Amino acid sequence: MDNIPNLWLKALPALKSDGSKYNRGHCVVLGGPVASTGAARLSARAALRIGAGLVSVACDPSSLIVYATALQAVMTKPVKDEAAFAELMADRRITAVLLGPAAGITARTKAFVLTALRAGKACVLDADALTVFQDQPTELFDVIRSPVLLTPHEGEFSRLFGKVTDREGDALRAAQQSGAVVLLKGADTVIAAPDGRILINRAAPPTLATAGSGDVLAGFAGGLMAQGMDVFDAACAAAWIHAEAARVFGPGLISEDLSEAVPQVLRHLGR
Numbered sequence: 001m002d003n004i005p006n007l008w009l010k011a012l013p014a015l016k017s018d019g020s021k022y023n024r025g026h027c028v029v030l031g032g033p034v035a036s037t038g039a040a041r042l043s044a045r046a047a048l049r050i051g052a053g054l055v056s057v058a059c060d061p062s063s064l065i066v067y068a069t070a071l072q073a074v075m076t077k078p079v080k081d082e083a084a085f086a087e088l089m090a091d092r093r094i095t096a097v098l099l100g101p102a103a104g105i106t107a108r109t110k111a112f113v114l115t116a117l118r119a120g121k122a123c124v125l126d127a128d129a130l131t132v133f134q135d136q137p138t139e140l141f142d143v144i145r146s147p148v149l150l151t152p153h154e155g156e157f158s159r160l161f162g163k164v165t166d167r168e169g170d171a172l173r174a175a176q177q178s179g180a181v182v183l184l185k186g187a188d189t190v191i192a193a194p195d196g197r198i199l200i201n202r203a204a205p206p207t208l209a210t211a212g213s214g215d216v217l218a219g220f221a222g223g224l225m226a227q228g229m230d231v232f233d234a235a236c237a238a239a240w241i242h243a244e245a246a247r248v249f250g251p252g253l254i255s256e257d258l259s260e261a262v263p264q265v266l267r268h269l270g271r
């Protein structure tokens with residue numbers, strides 16, 4: 001079935017007139033090292049634009065100066081090691097965590113993913129947060145109990161689940177195997193849930209084939225999940241809004257433009 005707004009529009013977070021930023025959720029994005037901060041910044045801005053009340057980049061103290069200088073509404077949380085990240089994850093006001101964009105294929109990234117999952121957080125795992133489990137994917141699947149969204153492109157998908165031969169069947173099998181919602185990116189994006197739900201986001205503009213657009217998509221999903229949206233609905237809404245933002249912006253799109261087109265897309269959706 002095609003991914004159309006009527007399928008998730010009622011679940012899209014709506015503002016309460018007497019609400020505060022704390023009612024809109026807090027999304028934490030894991031930041032990469034000092035030379036690779038752009039991807040997490042794109043994700044964090046996307047999470048904020050889609051409506052999360054607070055967004056923080058959790059980063060190593062060695063890269064703090066870059067994030068702190070570059071970010072404005074997005075906050076920073078220095079975390080020097082796994083224990084500090086576990087302490088951050090114990091904050092019940094943090095309602096979603098996004099890990100992976102340019103995080104690094106390192107033991108630290110793997111440990112932080114496992115820590116967020118063991119804390120029971122709603123998580124979006126993208127890019128390096130998937131690749132770090134390529135030698136033993138069951139190490140990841142075994143700790144998935146909370147609402148989790150995996151957002152691989154075909155290269156990342158093949159590292160965890162094997163080569164893609166049938167995009168819909170493979171995404172569904174991956175969701176059932178991992179216990180997570182799987183969003184398999186591509187010109188047509190497949191979103192599959194462990195319970196058998198599956199939608200295809202068709203006809204996204206090819207202008208999305210640009211560096212960092214997947215980081216923005218992960219940020220949209222994380223921002224929606226932080227607001228309490230069901231993980232499958234959040235994945236479908238994020239994929240649709242991502243494509244629509246590209247359509248609205250038109251030619252010459254770079255990843256930075258996607259978040260800036262979100263207000264227009266939300267207005268058209270009646271938000």
Ligand SMILES: NC(=O)C1=CN([C@@H]2O[C@H](COP(=O)(O)OP(=O)(O)OC[C@H]3O[C@@H](n4cnc5c(N)ncnc54)[C@H](OP(=O)(O)O)[C@@H]3O)[C@@H](O)[C@H]2O)[C@@H](O)CC1
Nearest residue numbers: 038039100101102103104127128153154155156211212215
């Ligand atoms: N601004 C920033 O800071 C940005 C930082 N970024 C960060 O860079 C890091 C590396 O991420 P990455 O995705 O570029 O590389 P990687 O994980 O090696 O996989 C690529 C290999 O997989 C394969 N492949 C198959 N199908 C594919 C497909 N549909 N789309 C893409 N690849 C596909 C293909 O193999 P081939 O088919 O060529 O043999 C290809 O060689 C990661 O941390 C990411 O977050 C980026 O987000 C960009 C913006």
Ligand SMILES: Nc1ncnc2c1ncn2[C@@H]1O[C@H](COP(=O)(O)OP(=O)(O)O)[C@@H](O)[C@H]1O
Nearest residue numbers: 153185186187204206208209211212213214215
């Ligand atoms: N030809 C295309 N047409 C439509 N959408 C595309 C096309 N190529 C890629 N995309 C979309 O662009 C995004 C690319 O994400 P990803 O591969 O993770 O890139 P990055 O790592 O640079 O962020 C995905 O949402 C994917 O579905």
